[in-house]
Amino acid sequence: MRVVIAPDKFKGSLTSAEAAAAMAEGVLAVYPEATVTVVPVADGGEGTLDAALGAGAEPRTARVTGPLGRDTTAVWALSGDTALIETARASGLVLLDPSPETALAAGSYGSGQLIAHALDAGAKTIILGIGGSAMTDGGSGALCALGLKILDRDGNPVPPGGAGLLNAASVDASGLDPRLAGVDLRIAADVRNPLLGYEGTAAVFSGQKGAGAAEQQLLEEALDNWARLLKEATGVDVDVPGAGAAGGFPSGFLAFTGASLHPGFELLSAFTGLDESLTRCDLVLTGEGSLDNQSRYGKAPLEVAARARDAGIPVVAVAGQITLTPDQLQEYGIVAAVSLLDVVQRPQDAMSQAAKYVAWATRQVLEGA
Template identity: 85%
Template sequence: MRVVIAPDKFKGSLSAAEAAAAMGEGVLAVYPDADVTAVPVADGGEGTLDAALAAGAQSRTARVTGPLGREVTAVWALTEDTALIETARASGLALLDPTPEAALAATSYGSGQLILEALDAGARTIILGIGGSAMTDGGSGAMAALGIRILDDTGMPVPPGGAGLLRAASLDASGLDPRLAEVDLRIAADVTNPLLGPEGTAAVFSAQKGADAEAQAVLEEALGNWARLLQSATGIDVDIPGAGAAGGFPAGFLAFTKASLNPGFELLSSFTGLDAALTRCDLVLTGEGSLDAQSRYGKAPLAVAARARDAGIPVVAVAGRITLTPDELQEYGIVAAVSLLDVVQRPQDAMDQAAKYVAWATRQVLEGA
C-alpha cells in the first residue's frame, strides 16, 4: 500500500512536518509494509516555509529590518531557481507587541530585503506567503527596499509604516530593481478583501495588529493616499479583491511589478511535490489543528482531500477537533475522520502530547475504517 500523508500544522502544538511524522507512525502500526510519503502542506500562511523546507528546499538566512526597524534574522527557502519567502519571518506580528503605535509604524521593508536576497541568489520565480503580517503599509516598505523612493512634499522620504503614507506626495521609481521586470512573482493571497473601504485591510485586519479605532482611521486614510499615488504613477487601480491581504502588501507589487495573486494552496502544492505524490498512491491522510467551517475556505487539508477525491483516492482525516459533519467531510472524499478530542481523557492532553495522540488516533481510525 502506498500512502501519502499531507497535513497542515496543528497550531500551537505540531508543525506540519511533525504532524506528518506522527501520522506516519500510526500508519505503520497498522500497515507495517506501507510505502509512506510525507508531504507537509500549507496555504500561504504560517507554516508555509516549514512545509517548503520539509519538502527539500534549501534553507537560506538573512539579516533584515524587522517590522519596527530592529534587525532580525529571517529564514527563506530556495529550490533550483524558485524562492519561497514567508513575509512573517521579516515583517511578522510575532516580532512585536501589537499596540496602536506599532500598527501605525510597522513596515514591510524587511520583506523587500528578502526579495532582494532571492534575486541575488538567481531566483526566477518568487513565491510570497504573506500570512501573519504585522504591517498595514500597502507594501510600501517592501517597495522602498526594492528601490522606490516615497517622498513628502519637500522631497524627503516619508517615515516607514502605514501612517507615514499620509505624508506621501510623490513617488520616484527610477531606482526600482530592474530584475523585478523579469521575475515571476506570485503572491499567495486567499482573502478577497480589497485595499480600502469597510471590507478593506485597515477596517477588517488592523485591529488584530494593535490598531484602535483612531489608528484604523489613520491607516485607512493613509492607504487611500497610497492607492492614489500608485494609480497616478502607473495607471493601475490597486483597490481590487485580494489587495487587502497582509495589510495591503500586494498593492505596491500590483502597481510596479507583474506580480499575480494566487490561492495559497495551489501555489504550494506543486512546490512541495504533492501533485506528483498523488499520482502514485492508494490512500491519503490529511488534517490540521481544527477542521471547521473556516477549513472550507481554501484551507490546505480540505484542498488536499478534494484533489485526492478527484483522483479517486480515499482520504482519512486526523485533526485536533472536528466540527464539520460527516456529510460535509464526505463532500471532500473523506471516508473516515477522527478528532484527538475523541481519544484523549483531557482536552489539554491533545495540546501537551499532540504527537502521541495523533499517532494513536491515526492507528485507531485506520483500524476502524
C-alpha cells in the first residue's frame, strides 16, 4: 500500500511536519509494509514555512530588521532555485505587543531584506506567504529594503510604517534592485480584500493589529496616498482584489515588480510536489487542528482531500476537533474521520500530548475503516 500523508498544522501543538510524523506512526502500526510519503501542507499563512521545511527545503537564516526597527533572526527556505519566505518571520504580529502606536509604526522592511537574501542565493522564483503580518504599510518598507526611496515634500525619506505614507509626496525607483525584474515573485493571498475602502485592509484588518478607529482612518488616508503615488509612478492601479492582504503588502509589489497573486495552497502544493505524490498512492491522510466550516474556504486539508477525490483516491482525516458533518466530509472524498476529542479522556491532553494521540487516533480510524 502506498500512503500519502499531507496534514496542515495542529495550531498550538504540532507543526504540519510533526503531525505528519505522528500520522505515519499510526499508519505503519496498521500497515507495516506500507510505503509512506510525507507532504506537509499549508495555505500560505502561519505554518507555511514549517510545511516547506518539513517537505525537505533547506533552512536559511538571516538577521533582519523587525517590524518596529529592532533586529531579529528570521528563517526562510530554499529548494533548488525556489525560495519560500513567510513574511511573519520578519514582520509578524508575534514580534510585538499590538497597540495603536505599533499599528501606525510597524513596517515590512525585514521582509524586503529576506527577499534580498533570496536573490543573493540565486533564487529565480520567490514564494511569499504573507499571513500574520504586523504592518499596514502597503509593502513600502519591504520595497525600501530593496532600494526604493519614498520622499516627503522636502525630499526627505518618510518614517517607516503605514503612518509615514501619509506624508509621502514622491517615490524614486532608480535604486530598486534590478534583480527583481528577473525573478518570478508569487504572493500567497487568499483574502480578496482590496487595498482601500470599507472592505480594505485598514478597515478590516488593522484593528487586529492594535489600531483604534482614529488609527484606522489615518491608515486609510495613508494608503490612499500610497496608491495615488504608485499609480502616478507606474501607471498601475493597485486597489484590486487581494491587494489588501497583509496590510496591503502586495500593492507595492504589484506596482514595481511582476508579482502575481495566488491562492496559498496552490503555491505550497506546487512547492512540495503534492500533486505528483497523489499520482502514486492508494490512500491519503490529511487533517489539522480543527476541521470546521472555515476549512471549506480554501483551507489546506480539504483542498488536499478534494484533489485526492478527483483522482479517485480515498481520504482519511485526523483532526483535533471536527464540527463538519459526515455528509460535508464525504463531499470532499473523506471516507473516514476521527477527532482527538473522541480518543482522549481529558480535552487538555489533545493539546499537551498531541503527537501521541494523533498516532493513536490514526491507528484507530484505519483499523475501523
